[in-house]
Amino acid sequence: MKKVFTLILSLILLVSICSCSKVQEVNDSGKTDDLSTKTTVSPEETKPIEQNKDNNAETGSDNKDINTSSEKEDIPDVNDNTTVTETNSKSDVQVNNSVQSQNKNFKDIHPEALTDGEIYFPSKKTAIISIEADMKVPESVSELYSNSKNIVVCDITEDTKSINYRNIVNMEISSAKIVKVIKGDLKENETINIHETGTRKEDGDISIGGTPLLRKNMRVLLFLLEPTDTIMDGETSYGIAGCYYGKFFYDNGGTLYSAADYADDGSSKLSDFSAPMKEDRVLSKINEIKLASKATDK
Amino acid sequence: MKTQFKHFRRIFTVTAALLTAAIVINSAGAYVLQIGKLKKGVVNQTFYVGLDNQTLSAQCVQAFTDWNYAVQNTPETRNMGFNFERSSRITGSTIRCWAENVPGVDWYGLTRFYILDSNWNATEVDHYYHRDYVDCILNLYYYDWTYTMPTQLQWKSIAAHEIGHALGLLHTNDDGDRGKLMYQGFNVRTATSATRDEVMGIYEKYC
Numbered sequence: 001m002k003k004v005f006t007l008i009l010s011l012i013l014l015v016s017i018c019s020c021s022k023v024q025e026v027n028d029s030g031k032t033d034d035l036s037t038k039t040t041v042s043p044e045e046t047k048p049i050e051q052n053k054d055n056n057a058e059t060g061s062d063n064k065d066i067n068t069s070s071e072k073e074d075i076p077d078v079n080d081n082t083t084v085t086e087t088n089s090k091s092d093v094q095v096n097n098s099v100q101s102q103n104k105n106f107k108d109i110h111p112e113a114l115t116d117g118e119i120y121f122p123s124k125k126t127a128i129i130s131i132e133a134d135m136k137v138p139e140s141v142s143e144l145y146s147n148s149k150n151i152v153v154c155d156i157t158e159d160t161k162s163i164n165y166r167n168i169v170n171m172e173i174s175s176a177k178i179v180k181v182i183k184g185d186l187k188e189n190e191t192i193n194i195h196e197t198g199t200r201k202e203d204g205d206i207s208i209g210g211t212p213l214l215r216k217n218m219r220v221l222l223f224l225l226e227p228t229d230t231i232m233d234g235e236t237s238y239g240i241a242g243c244y245y246g247k248f249f250y251d252n253g254g255t256l257y258s259a260a261d262y263a264d265d266g267s268s269k270l271s272d273f274s275a276p277m278k279e280d281r282v283l284s285k286i287n288e289i290k291l292a293s294k295a296t297d298k
Numbered sequence: 299m300k301t302q303f304k305h306f307r308r309i310f311t312v313t314a315a316l317l318t319a320a321i322v323i324n325s326a327g328a329y330v331l332q333i334g335k336l337k338k339g340v341v342n343q344t345f346y347v348g349l350d351n352q353t354l355s356a357q358c359v360q361a362f363t364d365w366n367y368a369v370q371n372t373p374e375t376r377n378m379g380f381n382f383e384r385s386s387r388i389t390g391s392t393i394r395c396w397a398e399n400v401p402g403v404d405w406y407g408l409t410r411f412y413i414l415d416s417n418w419n420a421t422e423v424d425h426y427y428h429r430d431y432v433d434c435i436l437n438l439y440y441y442d443w444t445y446t447m448p449t450q451l452q453w454k455s456i457a458a459h460e461i462g463h464a465l466g467l468l469h470t471n472d473d474g475d476r477g478k479l480m481y482q483g484f485n486v487r488t489a490t491s492a493t494r495d496e497v498m499g500i501y502e503k504y505c
Contacts, residue, residue: 137483
């Protein structure tokens with residue numbers, strides 16, 4: 001009896017230790033200096049402030065009680081400076097459970113991308129900085145299906161450019177050549193622009209949820225939102241449904257991996273895509289959803 | 299020998315029980331802390347709301363009021379001095395809320411951290427750094443006056459969630475945490491203001 005009791009206690013102890021590990025270790029020495037990779041940007045890049053000041057002036061709406069001019073009298077205004085430095089690098093910071101290293105270059109971190117003619121499959125070990133964001137989280141592939149205007153399999157042909165959208169967020173644009181159309185009116189072999197919130201950097205992407213951004217030579221299954229011409233200033237581009245939830249990476253063996261599996265905060269998983277799946281299984285699953293959705297529509 | 303073994307087993311059992319109790323109590327918190335926090339702390343701080351949209355603006359202010367209420371009415375944190383008051387000044391405010399129209403991105407709220415150098419130049423950093431001030435951005439593109447989605451309450455939830463990031467909390471994403479404010483996904487979480495769990499996270503962070 002005592003033996004059983006001791007055994008049970010030991011088991012509880014073990015389980016408790018495991019469950020306790022999810023609370024992240026706190027390092028109170030958060031670093032605030034020695035930043036590298038500083039880029040000087042124009043004063044307009046402080047737009048959140050400038051723009052809202054303008055808006056307030058134009059509309060005279062809900063911030064009538066706010067006196068924006070008086071604040072400059074006693075406290076230096078960061079927006080009045082001629083240069084504002086911006087960085088997204090944490091190169092000098094020792095991060096728990098991270099493989100961040102400023103000396104590593106792209107080839108060290110992305111060895112998978114080296115082979116010509118093969119698909120670039122991102123590594124989970126890639127050093128990545130996470131942007132904190134709140135979103136409408138899809139709980140299943142079916143939900144992603146209904147939230148998407150277009151669903152395509154495509155090859156990323158170019159890391160086109162970076163955009164600082166209205167000085168609010170950085171966007172990365174990628175060119176994608178469509179290999180297969182699953183939903184929507186896009187055509188095979190058509191090339192489209194995909195935009196994603198974040199920044200592609202040599203030493204690791206900065207992205208929502210810390211998931212890899214699209215890179216040249218990737219093959220991906222994408223659930224796309226309605227196109228917009230606002231992000232690229234007149235040129236059409238597509239966003240991904242559910243931020244990274246609507247993105248699935250192919251490996252060289254034709255298996256698909258949900259980008260949500262890469263999220264550094266242990267994001268919720270899609271209920272019907274809990275593990276990597278072969279392409280044919282995924283496509284037949286989407287086909288089933290398509291048929292079910294048609295039946296519901298009727 | 300047998301008596302000694304029995305004695306040792308008794309000590310082991312008691313130690314195991316005590317350890318178990320301690321660990322269970324400690325691990326009850328689901329909150330996940332960032333490495334960095336607000337340099338100025340959370341005592342008598344100010345926030346600025348620079349939103350033209352009156353409804354969203356009201357939700358932001360309410361989100362701060364809820365945070366104050368939650369921390370000030372929890373026994374462990376009652377005496378922390380936690381307080382965020384609305385300010386009419388942009389500079390000097392620790393947390394600033396904005397709204398911007400960003401189409402085709404599928405995020406509704408975003409948090410950005412900044413540090414200031416000796417010349418008051420702002421540098422954006424990630425959540426690993428202690429920060430001087432934080433911008434919480436709501437995506438106005440998804441604002442719908444009919445409130446089909448997000449609802450008014452969900453906008454407040456988004457604002458409160460971003461404030462949680464600003465204060466130093468990360469997402470909690472276990473399925474059992476859907477009742478927590480820091481659970482990612484305003485459409486799936488049930489909390490619209492800070493729960494005891496988040497409050498205890500703030501306590502651990504700043505006390």
